[in-house]
Amino acid sequence: MTRKMFDLCADNDIRFSPYCCRARMALAHKGLEAEFIPVGFSRIAEATDGFSKTVPVLVDGETKVADSWEIALYLEDAYPDRPLLFDGEGGRNLAKFVEQWANMALHPPILKSIIVDVHDRLLPEDQTYFRESREKRLQAPLEEIQARRDDHRKALNAALMPLRQLLRQRPFLSGEAPRFADFIVFGSLQWPRLISDYQLLGEDDPVAEWFSRCLDLFDGFGRSAG
Amino acid sequence: MTRKMFDLCADNDIRFSPYCCRARMALAHKGLEAEFIPVGFSRIAEATDGFSKTVPVLVDGETKVADSWEIALYLEDAYPDRPLLFDGEGGRNLAKFVEQWANMALHPPILKSIIVDVHDRLLPEDQTYFRESREKRLQAPLEEIQARRDDHRKALNAALMPLRQLLRQRPFLSGEAPRFADFIVFGSLQWPRLISDYQLLGEDDPVAEWFSRCLDLFDGFGRSAG
Structure with missing residues (x-):
């Protein structure tokens, strides 16, 4: 799969970040699958090759987007024929x-x-x-x-x-x-x-x-x- | 003018109601003129012929609408070619x-x-x-x-x-x-x-x-x- 999202994790792989959850739900609403890659606070910059200090980070083919709000905007524009996230x-x-x-x-x-x-x-x-x-x-x-x-x-x-x-x-x-x-x-x-x-x-x-x-x-x- | 709005007033004709202000601004945004008729708390039912106990009340030709939210919805639907109140x-x-x-x-x-x-x-x-x-x-x-x-x-x-x-x-x-x-x-x-x-x-x-x-x-x- 070319689509993946870096997803904050705690111990025992708990995916607790409110911001990552927003992005996961936006992907699910659009019916888009993704690989959710767990990453702890300390390893975000390393995992995203220096692209971001915070997660979520979405990698969709050649596109990289950080921040749950920006991810939602990106998904709405990139997948306009899927269920709408904003209704206008x-x-x-x-x-x-x-x-x-x-x-x-x-x-x-x-x-x-x-x-x-x-x-x-x-x-x-x-x-x-x-x-x-x-x-x-x-x-x-x-x-x-x-x-x-x-x-x-x-x-x-x-x-x-x-x-x-x-x-x-x-x-x-x-x-x-x-x-x-x-x-x-x-x-x-x-x-x-x-x-x-x-x-x-x-x-x-x-x-x-x-x-x-x-x-x-x-x-x-x-x-x-x- | 056939368009009028009952507008809460205090002494010295102060038009202080937050709800009436919302409706006045909605009319102005749509570029619609109206006569704003002052009414005190005690005389709303009488002034509106029993139509409402609260203001604003908009009378637009044959249509009567109470409540600032309902007035905004009415204006958006009745005047869709004027500037939009909601953008979708x-x-x-x-x-x-x-x-x-x-x-x-x-x-x-x-x-x-x-x-x-x-x-x-x-x-x-x-x-x-x-x-x-x-x-x-x-x-x-x-x-x-x-x-x-x-x-x-x-x-x-x-x-x-x-x-x-x-x-x-x-x-x-x-x-x-x-x-x-x-x-x-x-x-x-x-x-x-x-x-x-x-x-x-x-x-x-x-x-x-x-x-x-x-x-x-x-x-x-x-x-x-x-």
Whole structure:
């Protein structure tokens, strides 16, 4: 196969990156197969021959694309006859807002809820880098941050209110059917599901019900990635 | 003119409703003139002959539409050859997410920052209804809520982070040019601008710069509404 994607992995081959998940779902939505090559934080530059310091990186024949957003744009333009990721120009523009919302309103409380779990399940060679970079950014020991996880969980659930309200009205963030905006937020929530046992959502939450619908997409592609 | 819109007003004819502002901007974007008829909270049902308890209400020839979102959908479908409000199906679907985000993440801290100012500037006949309904909903006296306005201002500015980050990359929420998603959030921020002197945004905030660009649209239509 000429198509491959470098995919962040933790120990035991857990593919936990929210960004890689978004790109995997975009490929599945387009019906495109790819070889997903696991790579730890420390080996990304080496694995991609210096092309990128972050994953996902998609290699599609002669084309290399880094960054999940850029990969989605590339796939939409390169495979316009496959199922659409954006449903037109307006959808493409506003999906970027959804991405900013997920990254800035959801990721901080998610990360802080599970930050020790992430650390402990990383490849041993990635743990020091992870601890040092995150403790510097968040200005506290990982253990101290995760100890307040119930507060972070509450903050996450408050931040999810707009999505929760929307999902009371329709099955997917993007409307009657899933589009890339769904995969963006799905990736954000696959991350804790794959790397921690801590439950962030209530069972009867419309967000949890939508998440379960996303897990079932493409013959349970998201579920099997667990 | 056969086209008219019932528009919430406070004392001195201040047209402060975020929802009415969204509909006014949608009409302006479509290049459609309308007579904007001021109505206080207490007289909406009477003014609209029982059609709606809330404004905006658009009357366009034989058609009556209540609710700013429904008005935008109606205008897009009834005037498809005019400038687009959504840029396609995907944009229409995700603009609804932006609406939920504005209403649920931005409106609570905005309202709490200016709730006494809103009360004091309403028509005298609307003040009792406003105080009773809002104190019941928020479980505190209006004065106590507004006294903590600096906290609410901080919460608003934290909630605006995803939009702020997006506006570092492009001039409008919707991309290179404004669409209805911009008018949604613009309406949310016109509300405090028109009815309070309290400054919610920092001057060098990309959100404030974007807001100023929106005020200039349609020959300063938003600015003149102040």
